[in-house]
Amino acid sequence: MADGAAGWGMRILLWVGLPFLALLGLALAVPDVAPAWRAKSGGGVAGTFTALHEKCSRNCVWHGDFVPAGGGTPRHDVIVYDGPDGLTSGATVAARDTGARRGVFAARGGGTWLIFSGLAAAGALAAIGWVVVVVRAMTNRRRTGS
Numbered sequence: 001m002a003d004g005a006a007g008w009g010m011r012i013l014l015w016v017g018l019p020f021l022a023l024l025g026l027a028l029a030v031p032d033v034a035p036a037w038r039a040k041s042g043g044g045v046a047g048t049f050t051a052l053h054e055k056c057s058r059n060c061v062w063h064g065d066f067v068p069a070g071g072g073t074p075r076h077d078v079i080v081y082d083g084p085d086g087l088t089s090g091a092t093v094a095a096r097d098t099g100a101r102r103g104v105f106a107a108r109g110g111g112t113w114l115i116f117s118g119l120a121a122a123g124a125l126a127a128i129g130w131v132v133v134v135v136r137a138m139t140n141r142r143r144t145g146s
Contacts, residue, residue: 025123
């Protein structure tokens with residue numbers, strides 16, 4: 001009986017968990033991998049991020065406005081990735097806009113590029129794993145004639 005329950009649990013994990021992880025990792029991380037790597041290498045538009053308000057759930061992030069140093073269109077209500085500890089409302093931080101959907105990156109750098117890359121890789125591996133599960137299930141079904 002325990003083997004049957006474990007078998008069903010594994011099936012649910014493979015058929016529901018893998019596609020969910022793939023969708024989550026690919027949808028949330030892939031669009032921001034390239035901007036994170038551009039920030040890591042010092043690319044993008046230099047400017048200033050002004051912290052306006054902090055939102056906290058599992059961790060806290062600062063939202064504010066980004067103004068490009070050489071003029072251009074400011075971005076409002078964006079997140080600062082890799083912001084310094086102790087940031088307060090009204091404080092400014094040198095930042096880079098590299099095209100990330102939700103934010104800009106603190107110029108001092110940090111590990112956000114690694115987080116986005118890891119999530120994207122996990123999503124891609126889960127997608128590949130799910131394809132393997134589907135192909136195996138179809139192959140087994142053909143063999144057994146069910």
